[in-house]
Amino acid sequence: MKTVCKENQCAGCMACIDICSKKAIQLVDSIVAYNAVIDENNCINCGACQKVCQENNPPVQMKPIVWKEGWANNQVIREKSSSGGLATAIELAFIKNGGTVCSCSLKEGDFLFSFAYTEKDVAKFTGSKYVKSNPKGVYKKILEKLKKGEKVLFVGLPCQVAAVKNFVGNKENLYTIDLICHGTPSPKILERFLNDYKLDLYSTQDIRFRVKTKFYLESDQKRFTVPTVIDNYLMIFLNSTSYTENCYECKYAKQERIGDITLGDSWGSELPEDIQSKGVSLVFCQTDNGKYLLEQTDLQLLDVDLERAITWNHQLHHPSVKSKQREKFLNAINEGKKFRQVVLTCYPKRYIKNLVKTILYKMKIIRGGQVRYCIILTERI
Template sequence: MVTVCEKDQCAGCMACLEVCSKNAINIKDSIKSYNAIIDEKRCINCNACRNVCQVNNNVDVSKPIIWKQGWASDVNIRKKSSSGGAAAAIARSFVENGGILCSCCFSQGEFVFDFEDDINKLARFSGSKYVKSNPKGIYKKIKQLLQSGKKILFIGLPCQVAAVKRFVGKRYEEKLYTIDLICHGSPSPMLLERFLNEKGYNIKQIGNIEFRSKTNFALKGKRIRLEPVGVQDLYTYAFLTCMDYTDNCYRCKYARLERVSDISIGDSWGSDIKEEEKKGISLVLCQTEKGMDLLEQSKMTLEAVDLESAVASNHQLKHPSKPAVKRDKFITLLQKGKRFDLSFFMCHPKVVVLKQLDRINSHLKNGGGYEGISYSISIVEK
């Protein structure tokens, strides 16, 4: 097997697929890892795939020049966002000023990237995505739009930002604005599809998926929680405990304070603004003058934050996530075709039993909701 980058270290940025003129690249997802495999019969050894690969090549990184915590001034944007709504606020002001957003959204059963220049349609990009997204098909279009003089704001994971910058090149970087999301790691989309299927849902027939949200979690409309209020589903638990990321995430070269983008956004964990925590507070690191312009235009409410405390509360600003102790066993069981919940039980039976008790206790409680952030999957039917 000949691969574009080191075996099992592909991040799935898909840039190599677009740069190959002979369609000689195929991405293989084994749940445990991604690999960009080269079809040697089609390959003409031009090395375009290896040259664009952000795993093989370094991209310029910079230390933050300012660091803040804050939230969108628009109450509705903040309420609908996973955290403080920083990404949504910046995206809205950017589009209002004539730019085009390129970011991730859920479409026809996949988390893919799309473009938008209508502020009334930006809500589809909101929310956290606890799964590996697919940027296939965006690179050439981004470059074409930049060549035509358009301003593009790309919001994605650090590896995806690096891939876009490698593909575009420095010639067109002036009109390219980038935001990276401080990332724990991401699992194969095959895991999410299997998990939902085992719960009786076909991912292709779902209107949307929410991995975390801030609201009163009573059932409304066609929104369905996979677990009762206050109970975390096992997919979310596995994600938050670093149980199921692909191999490359545990060696991520972007998990550091020096960042690849104009702005980096995450959660301001352990904020000293306690009265705002339940509403969501974003951590914002700005590396460039372009990033400063974006923040100024967004009219966000920004407050001081201690950088040392922010880094201590976000390990991804120091080092990659460390695999859970039973991670390899869990992934092996899944690869053998075991059900998601059973695989998890075989690794952590006590956790599953405790969650069953939580489920029972939740059903015994009287109605009501929960004010704050919920880390559990909800689906919206079409």
């Protein structure tokens, strides 16, 4: 098997697919890893795919020049967002000032990248997405818009931002936001989880993975657990069990960032609890373009201690650590076993504990609000 980058280290950015004039590259998803596989019968050995690959050629990463925590002053934006609403607020301001936004949303069971041209269009991008997305085809469209002199804001994971930069080159009108990422699973993992409930990912209209600091999966307003228990999909995700192989060696898990702006959650914030509960975002700014994005947006930004912010976001100093149960979990999933059975096998104590909590809650013996989880503090079993 001839691959664009080192075997099993493909991030799935798909820039190589877009740049190949002979359509000789196919993305292979084994659940354990992604691989961009080259069809040697069609390949003309031009080397374009290797050059554009952000795994082979990561662009220059920059130290932050500004670091803040805060939220969108528009309370509706803040309320609807997973965190403080900074991404949505910046996107809306960018469009209002004549630009176009490119980011990810769910469409027909696939987490695809598309463009927002109006303030109304931005709503489709709202919310965290704890699954691998599909940028195929978007790179050429971004380059076309930039060549026409249009301003484009790309919002995605660091590996995707790096891929955009490699594909389009140094373009004045390109603005980028990278999101602090702890790793992403194959969409097949999400599909298998939904299958336990006789649901089909490709028939799903809407998926939510969290609300503020409360992590739970909701599909078309159907929730999979009682409020005191985290669902199996997110329990596995938060334990770093389900990511593809490349995520554990991520080149972008460091303080130096790839985007004009970096956005994430302000975990460990010292602000009062009533403010944190409404959502607080962490923002790093690396460039003058980043400063422009912040200055044109109606935000409440406060000083934050840089070292504390990094300490509470491990992805700012090292990649996620692979769970000891990962191989066992993914092998069982690949063998076709039901998701909940695999979770029970790999994490019996956690599974049984959650089952007991569910029964007690339904019997009204215990009550309470949502279980709150911070990614970096989640117990690793």
